[in-house]
Amino acid sequence: MNKSVQRHGKVDLTFAAPPSKSFTHRALIAGALASGKTTIFRPLDAEDTRLTATALRRLGIAIEEQPNRLIVTGCNGAFKDKNPTTLDLDNSGTSLRLLTTLALLCNNPVILTGSARMQERPIGPLAEALPAIGGTVGFRNQPGYPPLEVSGKLRGGPVTIDGSVSSQFISSILMAAPCAEQEVVVTIPSPPASASYLDITLSVMEAFGAKVTRDRYEQFAVSNHHHYTGRRYAIEGDYSSASYFFAIAALCGGKVTVTKLAPDSVQGDRRFLDALAAMGCRVMYGKDEATVESTGELSGITFDMSASPDTVQTLCMVAARATTPTTITGISHLKFKESDRINGTAERLRALGGDVSVDDDSITIRPAPLHGGTIDPANDHRTAMSFAILGLAVGGIEITGAECVNKSFPGFWDAMQDLIP
Numbered sequence: 046m047n048k049s050v051q052r053h054g055k056v057d058l059t060f061a062a063p064p065s066k067s068f069t070h071r072a073l074i075a076g077a078l079a080s081g082k083t084t085i086f087r088p089l090d091a092e093d094t095r096l097t098a099t100a101l102r103r104l105g106i107a108i109e110e111q112p113n114r115l116i117v118t119g120c121n122g123a124f125k126d127k128n129p130t131t132l133d134l135d136n137s138g139t140s141l142r143l144l145t146t147l148a149l150l151c152n153n154p155v156i157l158t159g160s161a162r163m164q165e166r167p168i169g170p171l172a173e174a175l176p177a178i179g180g181t182v183g184f185r186n187q188p189g190y191p192p193l194e195v196s197g198k199l200r201g202g203p204v205t206i207d208g209s210v211s212s213q214f215i216s217s218i219l220m221a222a223p224c225a226e227q228e229v230v231v232t233i234p235s236p237p238a239s240a241s242y243l244d245i246t247l248s249v250m251e252a253f254g255a256k257v258t259r260d261r262y263e264q265f266a267v268s269n270h271h272h273y274t275g276r277r278y279a280i281e282g283d284y285s286s287a288s289y290f291f292a293i294a295a296l297c298g299g300k301v302t303v304t305k306l307a308p309d310s311v312q313g314d315r316r317f318l319d320a321l322a323a324m325g326c327r328v329m330y331g332k333d334e335a336t337v338e339s340t341g342e343l344s345g346i347t348f349d350m351s352a353s354p355d356t357v358q359t360l361c362m363v364a365a366r367a368t369t370p371t372t373i374t375g376i377s378h379l380k381f382k383e384s385d386r387i388n389g390t391a392e393r394l395r396a397l398g399g400d401v402s403v404d405d406d407s408i409t410i411r412p413a414p415l416h417g418g419t420i421d422p423a424n425d426h427r428t429a430m431s432f433a434i435l436g437l438a439v440g441g442i443e444i445t446g447a448e449c450v451n452k453s454f455p456g457f458w459d460a461m462q463d464l465i466p
């Protein structure tokens with residue numbers, strides 16, 4: 046499916062944020078490990094969250110679908126798998142990484158695999174850490190990359206893990222830890238990438254009854270005497286997906302309100318609004334919504350996005366229309382996402398006339414007259430959505446393979462119907 050995007054003038058629009066992908070993955074996993082049933086209200090129904098649900102079903106978890114809710118019957122920390130299982134997680138990094146440690150709660154070995162791109166996304170640091178808590182990991186092809194086979198029992202104990210490539214490695218151990226045979230103490234020797242996602246992980250763990258003692262992002266001690274209990278759990282709105290709507294106000298001028306967002310959310314991508322404010326937008330918060338207002342005049346900024354990886358590309362689009370340069374730092378791990386989002390974004394902006402330079406951990410975007418062109422997102426949902434929004438300011442941008450947004454935001458093009466018919 047291709048989408049042609051033309052320039053649009055000032056807007057005055059309201060959108061509803063879709064449910065959070067990260068919270069939905071975690072609620073499914075906590076509900077699966079819990080004792081009793083969990084009702085998840087307003088879960089995200091997207092390709093990635095369906096991959097997590099399908100994998101849990103393959104491990105014997107009953108997940109019933111009802112309108113706008115899922116009913117999960119937990120296994121009380123021990124899966125009832127009868128045979129070795131292969132889980133294909135396509136290109137859902139969160140699904141594959143979080144499920145890797147869950148394999149230590151299975152009776153049989155579990156093979157975790159995925160798409161060609163998923164097999165280029167590293168998992169070595171997690172694999173190196175698992176033996177310390179009872180796991181055995183083998184690689185089917187390239188060491189350090191999926192497909193991997195995981196077996197063993199979640200004994201628990203002290204474990205040190207490098208989170209510089211992905212916070213998901215740490216979240217994986219944390220999510221399973223309440224089901225270990227002994228307390229799990231996770232030590233992180235250097236600041237983890239995307240640290241804010243560890244706050245999402247702890248938020249869900251504690252909501253389901255886990256007990257975690259933390260020392261900043263350096264150490265987490267998870268009690269094995271406080272297990273997950275099934276509950277009613279509502280998914281909050283997704284700030285990563287909401288960023289595309291907010292960016293419309295910045296790029297076209299006018300006002301955009303996004304509802305169904307928690308103003309006090311721990312989601313790191315809430316910081317995208319701070320970046321817009323720093324660039325000259327007016328940001329206002331309501332009870333469960335946020336509003337961005339802009340004249341369309343934007344100043345460049347220097348901004349650390351290390352805890353907000355999924356809105357870096359959205360910010361790059363806004364930066365491309367600012368009157369002074371922008372440098373975004375803390376982004377080295379974006380090389381390992383659905384695509385190499387640092388060089389991929391730079392190359393695509395340059396193809397539209399952009400003036401962009403990159404190094405291993407940052408991208409700098411300078412003012413330049415942009416023109417239309419064709420953008421192939423290479424099956425990266427965030428590349429497709431980001432450049433679509435840029436098209437509303439530049440005009441004449443064609444997005445090919447636009448269905449790739451279904452990974453995280455199946456309703457994106459419908460929501461944009463009035464702007465991108």
Ligand SMILES: O=C(O)C1=C[C@@H](OP(=O)(O)O)[C@@H](O)[C@H](O)C1
Nearest residue numbers: 067139211212213239242354355
């Ligand atoms: O834990 C999660 O839910 C996620 C963590 C982040 O990945 P990294 O920790 O690999 O940066 C983020 O990019 C991804 O979309 C979701």
Ligand SMILES: C=C(OP(=O)(O)O)C(=O)O
Nearest residue numbers: 136137138139140355382
């Ligand atoms: C990187 C992302 O997700 P995942 O790591 O789950 O593939 C994303 O949604 O941008």
